[in-house]
Amino acid sequence: MIRTVIIIILYFINLSTSYSQNIYGYWDKERATTREIVLGAGDRTWVRTDDLPIGTTEVVYRITLLDEDQKMVNDLASVLTILPDPTRVSKGSAVAISLMSKAAGDDKCYYSIFKTYEAADNYSKTGNYQTACYSNPNEINREVNRITLNNSACLKEDTGYIWFGFKNTNMIMSEKIVLEVMPWVDYKASRGWTKDIKNKFIQNCKTNSKKIQISNSEQYCLCLLNKLEEKYKLQEYQKLIPEEQNKILQDINIQCLNTTGELDKIYNEQRNTANTYIQRHQYSLAINKYLDIISNTTPKLEDYNNLAYSYILTKQFLKAIKYLKEGEKLDETDLLIKGNLAHAYLLNGDVELAKSMYIKYKSQNISENLSWIDMVKTDFEDFKRAGIHSDQFETIKVNLN
Secondary structure (H helix, E strand, C coil), X not given: CCEEEEEEEEEEECCCCCCCCCCCEEECHHHCEEEEEEECCCCEEEEECCCCCCCEEEEEEEEEEECCCCCCCCCHHHHHCCCCCHHHHHHCHHHHHHHCCCCCCCCCXXXXXXXXXXXXXXXXXXXXXXXXXXXXXXXXXXXXXXEECCCCCCCCCCCCCCEEEEEECCCCCCEEEEEEEEEXXXXXXXXXXXXXXXXXHHHHHHXXXXXXXXXXXXXXXXXXXXHHHHHCCHHHHXXXXXXXXXXXXXXXXXXXXXXCCHHHHHHHHHHHHHHHHHHCCCHHHHHHHHHHHHHHCCCCHHHHHHHHHHHHHCCCHHHHXXXXXXXXXXXXXXXXXXXXXXXXXXXXXXXXHHHHHHHHCCCCEEECCEEHHHHHHHHXXXXXXXXXXXXXXXXXXXXXX
């Protein structure tokens, strides 16, 4: 007599009813495993599931021994279509297992579950089940059970396969074994960012963030990780070439520095460095710093003014005019911007336009202690010391008096 053993391993079943979809995940019916074997009298064997989809957080399986002509009342997938998520299986496990285990024959078998081929193969050859992640000590003629990520050593975030080992307890007759496998796929877990990978990312991020003196490294690194998780599945990100990965990290780096407030801190330090370069007459270095600030953060009025001043002192008058006009958009009343704009026009040859600006504001003050006239005269002297001359300097000074 041939007996039938049916093993159904539920792996994230994609339910077909109106309850099949869930905001947290789905039963992956398309990735179900079904195996049918004949196990000789007293023999042992192993059966491997199909590859488990990334994001598998739960497996439900059924083992049933049937007589030769006996049939299952319901297949496992059809029963699970009334259960929208694994929580329903766990809360109503007695009912679910009862529904899924109505049919069974008289023969029995032992079974164990293994995490590796080597362990399963060793069991098949020697009967040693000490390396099993789960072993039922009792003979069974039917079994429905569940394996979850949180409560079983058989399922981990990176588990690709599970092996089932069987022993036929009938020393005379063969048994037919049918293995069916179904998985529950968690949407977030299916993106591939496992706990181990995320922990390594955070650790590496914190190490690197210390080098650039980020004070709130925890919040900053979590921001980077969250944005990567939202935008890319791990497998998609890993397929990118290094240059593409670096570009992505640069973009989200700016976003996270801005979110955590670290960006202002970093660029305020950059501003201090740029001002030091100006004081040391290292104008090219100052220009590079201010261009970086303007490109990567929200520019301030003084950024445009100091950049333009550095351009004037390196005789790049058109570039100075360009950035001074950008500064005017932030504050059309700022007389430091107006003053440098007048200088740039003058030195670029727009003499009449420059003169009209010098005269227009001559009665005003830059600040409580600095008049427009004093600023213009002081700047002219600075220009002379820097080797920048105009035959209009003296004429303009006379017109201001």
